Amino acid sequence: MNIFYNGTGIGDVLLVSLKEIPKEERLVERKGDVARLFDKRNGQTVGFNIFNISNIKSINGTGMLPLTDELLEAINKALEHNDFEETIEAPKESNFVVGYVKEKSKHPDADKLSVCQVDVGEETLQIVCGAPNIEEGQKVPVAMVGASMPTGMNIKAAKLRGVESTGMICSAKELVLPDAPREKGILVLDDRFKVGEDFLEQYHG
Template identity: 45%
Template structure:
């Protein structure tokens, strides 16, 4: 799983926070050195699940607030800082857009649920298996997908997971979940125009409605 970065100077302080998945809060251990704190989860083979880099603006100033994108140079600086602190961890980030157009190539009923569907959804360059509970999900339609690592407007991070025993790698979204009810305010997932291409970013989609 790739790492994602957060920065909230006003709320948290000058700390770059990195995470790469869900962690069990009851089984965490921390280790700190030279302005870097790593957090391990004993339920996941003691893997490092998050890293905090303090006084990050002494190295570089993150661009934005909340979920932030790091440049290649910044990722290199982060890894240098982690290495200097004595930790053998290398951070990689996914620079692809997290909210993109998806084309539902197939849609089948979940074998263990009367309301869930299992889709194979093309998001441009890859096909993701996504379990969806919307009534209006169907094959051969364009939808808006939150890829793993996406942060929803309510702060929820989308991670790979399982729904009734079936793996799911993302979330098919409604305008309400995306905070875009000014474009459309209907129940169910957002049914996009056929003209949109898989992999097109949410920003491009929103711009087309203006």
């Protein structure tokens, strides 16, 4: 699940993405201040656009937001007030966590790629990364397998030039964070971030 808000860029609209599907397979049902996005093939809800969200709850932050208890309550209140019977439930685990780069080695078949061993709390993931500024000893935001990026890309386990990669180390631009630098490179986090915990909660906290 992704929650996105940009009051300056798109207005007072909270975007709630439950599942990414191609635009041509998506239909919209509008009731009052809520638009329900659903899969035209099976009717499954894939997201909601909640207009005038500040009438229910003021939103602090721009870009991807953590799903706090207060925000979840506001989303479900908006659905109820606009005659939708569905409710949103918080996911059991975060799709965006803080990782620690334990090891970095050169990709055997690609000069610009690095193979990283990244501690994400309960496990260490092997992630292939193309960022020029990736180094051992960094804390970084990691999109776990199953995460949906703001661009619509779904993170899957894959092989990159023959090397297994599970998850993605993210840049500020990829996470649509405010004031993201134009230079290429992953977002390096400071010491206040705790490895294995929700990245978005810590970033916006």
